Amino acid sequence: MLIRRDATRLAAPDPALAHALGARxxxxxxxxxHELFPxxxxxxxxxxxxGLGERLRQYAS
Incomplete structure (x- = not known):
């Protein structure tokens, strides 16, 4: 949620916010x-x- 919140704030760019968003x-x-997918x-x-892959492809379409 923090990533989405910060992305919406980039309409008025702030270098510190952009850096924090990139790090997150x-x-x-x-x-x-490194952890979840393995x-x-x-x-x-x-x-x-x-089956999961197929459902994700349908969701993304």
């Missing part, structure tokens, strides 16, 4: 790539992952 976003991506890959069966 980088931390979020790092958490997903955990999901280890614990969720392949057929369930395929």
């Amino acid at each position: 976003l980088a931390d979020h991506v790092k958490l997903e790539e 955990l999901v890959e280890r614990t969720v069966p392949e057929p369930a992952l395929a």
Whole structure:
């Protein structure tokens, strides 16, 4: 939620806010790539992952 909140505040750019938003976003991506996704890959069966992928593609369309 903090990322979305700060992104809306960028209409009036503030370098400190932009830096903080970038740092939060980088931390979020790092958490997903290094912890969340590997955990999901280890614990969720392949057929369930395929089904989840399909649902995410439909949601994104």
